[in-house]
Amino acid sequence: SAVISQKPSRDICQRGTSLTIQCQVDSQVTMMFWYRQQPGQSLTLIATANQGSEATYESGFVIDKFPISRPNLTFSTLTVSNMSPEDSSIYLCSVWAGVSYEQYFGPGTRLTVT
C-alpha cells in the first residue's frame, strides 16, 4: 500500500484568493487523482494527473480554476484559484494501487472560504 500525505490539512481563506494543496506519496505511482468532497457528500473526481503530461479534467472542472502540477512520480499539487464560498470542501488526492482499480487516499485538505 502507499502512504499519502497532504498539506495543508485545513485552511480558511478569503474570497478571491488562491490556495495550493500538496500531495506527497511515499512511492512512485503512475496515476494520481484529485477529488472534491462537498459537505456531507460523496466524492467527485476533479482530474487525473499523470507525470509528464497535462492533467485530464472531468466535466464541470477547468484548468483555469483548478490548475494541477505533476512534476514527478511522487508529488502533485492542486490549486484552487479565485476562491468563492462554494469552493468550501474537502479536497482529496489518491493514487491508483495498480490492481483491481483500487485507490489509496490521502487524509484530505479541509478548505473553508469566507
Added chain:
Amino acid sequence: TQLLEQSPQFLSIQEGENLTVYCNSSSVFSSLQWYRQEPGEGPVLLVTVVTGGEVKKLKRLTFQFGDARKDSSLHITAAQPGDTGLYLCAGPNSNFGNEKLTFGTGTRLTIIP
C-alpha cells in the same frame, strides 16, 4: 453515465444491532469496492468484489456482489461504535478507462454506544 445509488443515506442504530447497506446501479460493473471514511480522514478500502454472487467477509462485515454485477450489499453484525463512518461503494468507470472510479452517494452510519 454510470451511477451508484446507496441506501439508506443515513443510518443510526444502537451498538450490538445488525444492519445492511445497499449499493445499486442500472449498469453492470466489472467489480465494486467498498470504502469507509472516518471524520478528518480519507476513504480507506475495505474490500473489492469481482465475481457475480461473490461473498467476502471481513470480521463482522459481510460484502456481497449481486449475481448480475449491478448491485452490492454490506452487512454488519453486532455493530460497534468503531463502525461509525461514511461508507462508500465505488466501481470502475467504463466510460473513461479502468483506472477511474465512480463513487456511490454514500451511507453515513452512526453507532450509538
